Amino acid sequence: MNILDHTYENQFGEILELIKSTRQRVLKTVNTALIDLNWNIGKFISENCAHNNWGESTVEKMSKFIIEKEPDIKGFSPQNLWRMKQFYETYFQDEILAPLVREISWSNNLLILSRTKDSNEKEFYIRLPIKESYSKRELERQLESGFYERTMLSGKSISPALKEIHPNINNVFKDNYVLEFLNLPHKYSEKEFQKAIISNLKDFILEFGKDFSFLGEEYPIQVGNEDYYMDLLFFHRELQCLVAIELKIGAFKPEYLGKMEFYLEALDRKLKKNHENPSVGIILCKTKDKNVVEISLSRSLSPTLISDYQTKLIDKELLSLKLKEFFDTEDERSN
DSSP states (O other): OOTTSHHHHHHHHHHHHHHHHHHHHHHHHHHHHHHHHHHHHHHHHHHHHHHSOOOHHHHHHHHHHHHHHOTTOOSOSHHHHHHHHHHHHHHTTOTTHHHHGGGSOHHHHHHHHHHOOSHHHHHHHHHHHHHHOOOHHHHHHHHHTTHHHHHHHOOOOBOHHHHHHOTTGGGTOOSEEEOGGGOOOSSOOHHHHHHHHHHTHHHHHHHHOTTEEEEEEEEEEEETTEEEEEEEEEEETTTTEEEEEEEOSSBOOTHHHHHHHHHHHHHHHHTOOTTSOOOEEEEEESBOOHHHHHHHHHTOOSOEEEEEEESSOOOHHHHHHHHHHHHHHHHHHHO
16 A cells, blocks of 8 residues: 555645654754853853953863763864854844844854854844755855845846835845856856756755745746747745746846746736736846846836846955945945
């Protein structure tokens, strides 16, 4: 008898969900306990360094004592003990971040601690794995790609219709995507671009956001007697809508918008379910002229976003410099 039979799934599915949710709660409880432990050890070391003149030699003796007494326990080297001290001293006065750090793993906390500069950037990257359930590798990739800087600098090329349907759209889509994992050659066709995305779909969804569920490539939809094919079709769980993505290896052109409007209307009439929101389109181009984009979108009734992409990681120092210039300009405007 096949236990995966549909009948048994209906009968026992509730128990399976109960097992999964309980396991998640247990893991969360264990993680919180670990963060609390490291926090309290960091506090203990910090206070003794401040009041009892503890230094490297004392912390090293503490590490040896723990390892000798409990040789099976890992993670209490002198370097790790100093990280616990740094962790505590970084957050203990921060009423917003202190509770949040307990919601992510210790490995993710260490990444954020070592790779970020200020509390705003730290908060951004702490909230990211809370929302997206990022592993260490996934979070590291977002740090390397300058996700924070790109988000802060992003001037979304969004149609008025899209803003009206989804007021919080700025928190979902990006103005610029980094697709270095595709390993594209210097020259490539749109077909090669599409195939590279399909071959690296997990990383593509990581860059776009984990709420994207892939439905198909060259997705067919019939209108009249003709079949039309969308490059990529996704469903977005948070927005509860279909998302069509058109891939372009050159600069954005105004005529691309008319084609996308046609696709979205066809999706809404033929594929969208009654409880779902209107379909959304992303035109992903190699480059775009902001003036051309602004004029093209100004009277468009289509819920469309026009984004560009990079095929190599952007220099983080350059991004940080641009972000500093941006904040300096904002400060001048407010004064």
